[in-house]
Amino acid sequence: MTLAPETVRRIARLARLRLEESEVQRLEQELGGILAWVEQLGRVDVSNVEPMTGAVAMALKMRGDIVTDGGDAETVLGNAPERIGDFYAVPKVVE
Amino acid sequence: MTYSIQGREGPWEVVVGMEVHAQVISNSKLFSGAATKFGAPPNSQVSLVDAAFPGMLPVINRECVAQAVRTGLGLAAEIHLWSRFDRKNYFYADLPAGYQISQYAHPIVGSGSLAIELPDGTTKEIGITRLHLEQDAGKSLHDQHPSKSYIDLNRAGVPLMEIVSEPDIRSPDEAGAYLRKLRTILRYLGTCDGNMEEGSLRADVNVSVRRPGEPLRTRCEVKNVNSVRFVMQAVEAEAKRQVQIWEEGGTVEQETRLFDPGRGVTRSMRSKEEAHDYRYFPDPDLVPLVLEKSWIDSLSAELPELPDAKKTRFMTEYGLALYESSLLVAESGTADYFESLAKNRRPKTVANFMLGDLSAALNRMGESFSSATLFTVAASAALLDMIEDGTINGRIAKDVIEEMERSGEGPRAVVERLGLRQVTDTGAIETAVAEVLARESSKVAEYKAGKEKLFGFFVGQVMKAMAGKGNPALVNEVLKKKLS
């Protein structure tokens, strides 16, 4: 099984990953191979099985509505590849 | 009575559903401890959770959950004791994690309803499909730099309730009424301040048109409309656009559009054109949200009286008309003002006073009943009591209000300083009447010849002569006697 090149490109676009043409070709094979391999799950009867979304069975714990964080733009911006004043900066987005 | 758009080949019905994003009133964000105040300096209310730093994890704010439950209860909706948070995945400059935490498959609140009042006095139920909790995104500023967009994450992670209606709305008026009513309920509940200018309440309007009796046709979503008036205009503009397309033999494409208030038209959002595939899946950082029935019950017990109940009570308890009641309950502050003032006073008089001269004065001052600084309940009470005990008459009350606005004084001070107490001395009134009748002898003759509607003219002249301070009942009595 191989994945169609346009499928590889479509999901790469969704994932915002730039791929070289050679990578696309390799991934058609590799992803196709992995998908063919996981097809074996088709043999499992899962009727009436509830999906397991996490490994811990408990209810969500809730915190109080108090301000305990923020107020430190320097820390928040300290790792930014580009900042202007107290903003992150990115190439202009046209709406 | 039903609204329709008249096309070349007959009428078109408009079908509207709304998705309203309401910012939850809370001190801190939905999943982090950063503050939610409006207007803070850029990136000053951001935790590393909001900025999606590696290894940062969300922890839910209990008050936000309570607010969603209160809102659900206020919309007579089903509260789901088991709900879940999902991730909605997409890349955008102001979405730090590359996903929004929302509730897709299992929202906290299910179906409910909301009653809107139509101009003819009837009410209509608009179905609520669901309400879910989700995070807001940050803010991009595109106009600060020639080639850069600036990103401020203060809003990132701010709690929102997304309230989705059924497509039950059939006209721009109904759309406006729905949004106004929803805002009223949210404000009553104290779950959202409803401030549309600050973006606390934003509406996405789904519009389609069809010929009467047809199934639904393609809808377009007009995003982020930020006032009631614009919502009404957007519905009309978008419906007309669609009617024109259909009638010209075209096809309406399902898409996201923006309303341009300046030109009064909707336009396609080109940047959102790319097909989205949000890849929703349960957020593995959060386990299911499980609520205790007893907690819901206690939140329910603490719920304030809601506008519809209050309106009915005002009609039965105070004998007000539907119209007056509706106006008085539109804001809980107005209703509270009325109830304080109506204690030991005639409700009808209070209602008339509030909805008439007092509303006009507050409007001029840019204030509301709940924020009134000069026309406090106490000041209004004094004014009403002076009318009631005959210290001033109703006409003078208007002057008192205007003078209060000018000088900032209380009503009693104004009446005393300007000597506005009404004249109840019969002698003074008789003198004024005699003067007027002597001056207007020809009119007196006409009156006596049968032109009885001149009586009002004589009253006016006498009041004018007395600088408005004559007791109207006594003036009438003396005039009647002298003219007979």
Add this chain to the structure above:
Amino acid sequence: MTLTDLGIAAARHGLGRREFSARELALAHIAAIEALNPRLNAFITVTAEQALAAADEADEALARGEGGPLAGIPLAIKDIFCTRGVRTTAGSRILGPFVPPYESAVTANLLRDGAIFLGKTNLDEFAMGSSTTSSAYGSTENPWKRRQNPEARLVPGGSSGGSAAAVAARLALGATGTDTGGSIRQPASFCGITGIKPTYGRCSRWGVVAFASSLDHPGPFGRGVEDCALLLRSMAGHDPRDSTSVDRPVPDYAAACRRSLKGLRIGVPREYRVPGMAAGIEEMWRAGESWLREAGAEITEVSLPHTEFGLPTYYIIAPAEASSNLARYDGVRFGLRRDGEDLIDLYERTRGEGFGAEVKRRILMGTYVLSHGYYDAYYLKAQKVRALIFQDFANAFAGVDALLAPTAPSAAFAEGEKTEDPVMMYLNDVFTVPADLAGVPAMSVPAGLDADGLPLGLQVIGPPFGEEVVFTVAAALERAAGFTSLPAIRAGSPAP
């Protein structure tokens, strides 16, 4: 005995009696790192100065008769735990410039207890791998050598291969790791040391760079079972900042290491006897059974019928979560940025150049299985099979106290041996993945050598929050196995 050969318990003893100082202990390890890390590449970042400063503090505390349970113990930290002020890369180019302004919950717990950090260890990029060959900072070499072919450069396993190699080669007394599909147990097995993946929710994930949130388990490595017990006791505990962290007391795991096996029932899962298992593993497994029987346990066969579906389930769920977790690496707020014509181009270049081949493969796989029209067939299906796998364990633990199985289907392999076909590489995790999917605790203990002289591990799996029984059984195995072999490359030994 040199200082680098001490176990944690012995080091605590010596430090407590002032037989040597924390500074001396740290210096011995720093010297070992300087000597061997250029070859092994177990550390991405060495924090010698910070370690010495911390050692001096530990010495002061010890002199006052204070100091926490790990005062002066030098550890290696997998470079996936965020460490305040110390670069944290997750083995990726995309986090190359990232210096966290915060300390992960687990490492903060270790610091609280007095531990000293020697540096950040190498790993497969974003912990995605079983060989520590996909790191942007080069591969890590396994300090063990084949008898027949000592030139071959073997992998230390992965993804926590740097930590495992560091502990095995005596560059650190213990280390932290994370186990998402076997990333603690498999490298422990490959490097002849011990490692435990505790129950999901036992160690906080706060501050750990996420790979697959519902599967990521922080845990320790040590050169013995008790060392792991001491480390886990510090690392574990409730953290209100992690919504999946469990609020229950942390037992004295070291005490559990000394308990008797009398009356314990140990299950041997039938389905773990897979075709193609390397020579020596079956025999070692049998040996393990008889050691436990001799120590008083009762051995029974149990069935975990969905075992074979663990790997395909894992290779849907883990990439799906990863594709979302890794969306935050976009070149805007931290890490690498590659400029582009517009924002989308910037994202695509940053991520295209910032991520390596395996990470891209998994992001694409995860994006695909979550995408419109495929969610039910892949992701939802995998979640349901996951539920069945969990149920298998629940059923088994209704009848037995713990399970015994091999850790990996082979000993360490050489770099390049399994890398052409991703699925071949994935098969490495066949025995470790099920416990991650079920969230149950599991530990690898070195039990013997294969014909090539390479270590093989046995795995003890317990029920949820059954870490104590895991330690009890693992300690019994350790005593019976008497594993004393040492890797060829290690501190204090001449390089081969």
